Amino acid sequence: MHLIVxxxxxxxxxxxxSLTMALPATLSFIFVDGVLNAFLTAFAVTLGCGVLLWLVSRGKQADLGIRDGFLVVSLFWTVLGLFGALPFYLAEHPGLSVSEAVFESISGxxxxxATVITGLDDLPISILFYRQFLQWLGGIGIIVIAVAILPILGIGGMQLYRAETPGPVKDNKLTPRITGTAKVLFLMYVSLTAVCTLAYWLAGMSFFDAICHAFSTIAIGGFSTHDASMGYFDSxxxxxxxxxFMLFAGLSFSIHFQVWRNRTPGQYFRDSESKFYLGVILISAIIICAYLMIAEHHQPWEALYHGIFHTVSITTTAGFGADDFSSWPTFLPVALIMLSFIGGCAGSTGGGMKAVRVMLIGxxxxxxxKQLLHPNAVIPLKVGQHRVEAKVVSAVWSFVAMYLISFVFITLIMMALGLDSLSAFSATAAAINNLGPGLGEVxxxxxxxxxxxKWVLCYAMLxxxxxxxxLLVVMSPGFWRH
Amino acid sequence: MHLIVxxxxxxxxxxxxSLTMALPATLSFIFVDGVLNAFLTAFAVTLGCGVLLWLVSRGKQADLGIRDGFLVVSLFWTVLGLFGALPFYLAEHPGLSVSEAVFESISGxxxxxATVITGLDDLPISILFYRQFLQWLGGIGIIVIAVAILPILGIGGMQLYRAETPGPVKDNKLTPRITGTAKVLFLMYVSLTAVCTLAYWLAGMSFFDAICHAFSTIAIGGFSTHDASMGYFDSxxxxxxxxxFMLFAGLSFSIHFQVWRNRTPGQYFRDSESKFYLGVILISAIIICAYLMIAEHHQPWEALYHGIFHTVSITTTAGFGADDFSSWPTFLPVALIMLSFIGGCAGSTGGGMKAVRVMLIGxxxxxxxKQLLHPNAVIPLKVGQHRVEAKVVSAVWSFVAMYLISFVFITLIMMALGLDSLSAFSATAAAINNLGPGLGEVxxxxxxxxxxxKWVLCYAMLxxxxxxxxLLVVMSPGFWRH
Ligand SMILES: [K+]
Ligand SMILES: [K+]
Structure with a gap:
């Protein structure tokens, strides 16, 4: 490993x-909301530490190996998560403890x-903006890492696409081509956010709310500037x-990329994962809407938009709320949380296990x-027209197993820490699926x-x-041994 | 298919x-407990239907194919489960409805x-005996099917053993060698039950209770003749x-068979699955005992035997109870129910996914x-000294996926039918793992x-x-198409 690099x-x-903190600092300066010092201090500390690390390691150059890749990706969220907590901890108004500040930052x-703050509506404007901006930043980070970096490390559902598109996939070094891909992804992400902002603004949100909610919508983040979340707008x-927009952001940016470059929107409906993802959400939404109408006696139009919104919000793992969710019979939210284990497509900002993996398992x-009925037949496993390599299938199975084992362990730990079973189940699912809100006391x-x-849930989110x-690889003794 | 055969x-x-009903009928005749007619009617109906089927299909001979195998195994439990419900439905005393009677019979x-009956202690003696006997019969049925028949169908963890021992495993016909194996398995099963009866009797149970509980112990069944279950004896x-005895019965009868034939008890500690199974239970028991002592302030000796008993009872999926379980903090029973997903060894009377499968996934x-850190290395998957075939691994993954998907679906259905989340979760786990008791209202x-x-849970048990x-194969359209 090249720790210095x-x-x-x-x-x-x-x-x-550190620039993430400069922006809200400017906002705080303009609107005089009383948390300017917190942002300036956090900005200075983060920038200072960054410069220090950079100075110490200046002039060292080396090709990064696969282990370095794992380490950088793991540190990206942990280190940034810790520094990102500074404004929350330092600001007087939300008044968070260390664990709360770190939780809020990593959750963003x-x-x-998932939030630890009540009374969002009364928060300083710069803090509100910062929370939403953290999500937006996390979102683009995920996309770049999932589309450009993880496949090189052999992790993530994207390797399935790689199996379909020939290219220089076997090299273990993080090559400069990442930069080129990252630029296009960033441009698409910004454009999508701009369109979403405009749409929200025209639909009646204030301009501030429109930007803030566009940030958390495109990032499939779910933070809001109001306690009532999307229910606040009553629209x-x-x-x-x-x-x-959640549905669109939950599609793979790798497909968005191809559609963008080749001007072929039909691609969305030719891609197996996209079809599966859209199909699952469509069927779920129909069932939820029908249930609301028939069993819960909602008005048809009300059942329709509430059913669609909540199904999409939970299954894509956005986690936005609208007012009447908690009054539904428990089985509906639990069913939706189960669907959040599927989550978005690989290479989207959505969480969960990713549609492509669940599709492959199905x-x-x-x-x-079929094999049981025809023991001697050779039945290939196909996605679209392409046969899936045994190696890929095995990686997917291992992923799902480790995911579920981690989920069970963390749920038990949360119960041992005093949560009731429904709260522990939903909190852990909401954390590991990067969904956000849970049930019961959370x-x-x-x-x-x-x-x-809170620390355990931070770990689950990461x-x-x-x-x-x-994360498991970086935490394994074998990683550090050589 | 040869439906007639x-x-x-x-x-x-x-x-x-039908003989299963003749035995309790005799008991009812001797002790005059008022349910003789119920047993005689059930006996006559079952025998009559059997004779009728036999007469209709007399003289037809054909080699059974793989589809017939699936059908016979599926019908074994469903048809016998339905006829087995007759005495429960007909007898005046427990006074069960159709769904309750079928539930009790299939559960046995x-x-x-899992039971629907309260006031076991006041039940007619013949009904009590019949319940225990159903479990014992189910137990030997499972062993014979798992050790001798399922491997031929390519289902069940036993194929892992087959991969290790060369033999005529590729033929798709149910050969007469099943009869030979079945005889030895039956003999071992009877001997084990006899030893268990003797042990219970010497330890202070009445002879009737000793036989009855030996039946349900060796079958890892968990039915008792008392509402307080094993807690009744206060010993x-x-x-x-x-x-x-539960621990021993949870080991594979395939290994018991080899130890019996070769007189090599050391085999238990050389077999990978047995070691994994015993290791998991040992570690769990230590954690539970320590928790009871430290966090719950139990006396050391009390913590020890309660901890061991409950850990073994739930992880082997026996499901016997002793009085203080419900007073433990919820997280302990939930943790144990999670362990019941592992269950016994393949080819034992235990339920769950079977130790060998979970071991393989781990x-x-x-x-x-390792593969992620060394992308170009070829790292084989081994059990003991033997490399596991990719085909076997893939079958195990599919099993686990289908098992968990079924579990989630059935839990949601139970919630939709009105159970709270903890009860629905535990009832479904207890049914699909063939464990028995749940938590909350069950x-x-x-x-x-x-x-x-109850019907849904019957399906889960099957x-x-x-x-x-x-069952899934028999229920698939492809099974009936050809
Ligand atoms: K989210
Ligand atoms: K049981």
Missing amino acids: VARIIGILLMIF LTTTG PLILLLCSA KQGLREM AANYHSVSAAG LGRLEIFT | VARIIGILLMIF LTTTG PLILLLCSA KQGLREM AANYHSVSAAG LGRLEIFT
């Missing part, structure tokens, strides 16, 4: 990241959107617009049943969870966001 | 099964041990004896982490579950007992 990269990342950066139009299960926010519980293996 | 086999099975035959010695996860018995809920795929 890793330190240099983290130094540079911290310097860039991982686009989880079916906004709920439906939000659903559309296909494999059906294949196995339905509105995570304020009541103990400090230890685990989910880092596609399990990135 | 399948009918003939089911006819013969029903004729044999699948060795689940640490009995709890520890019970633990030892190994595969670790292998994957902690003591399943009386309060709606009729629809699904678990038939190793998922047997």
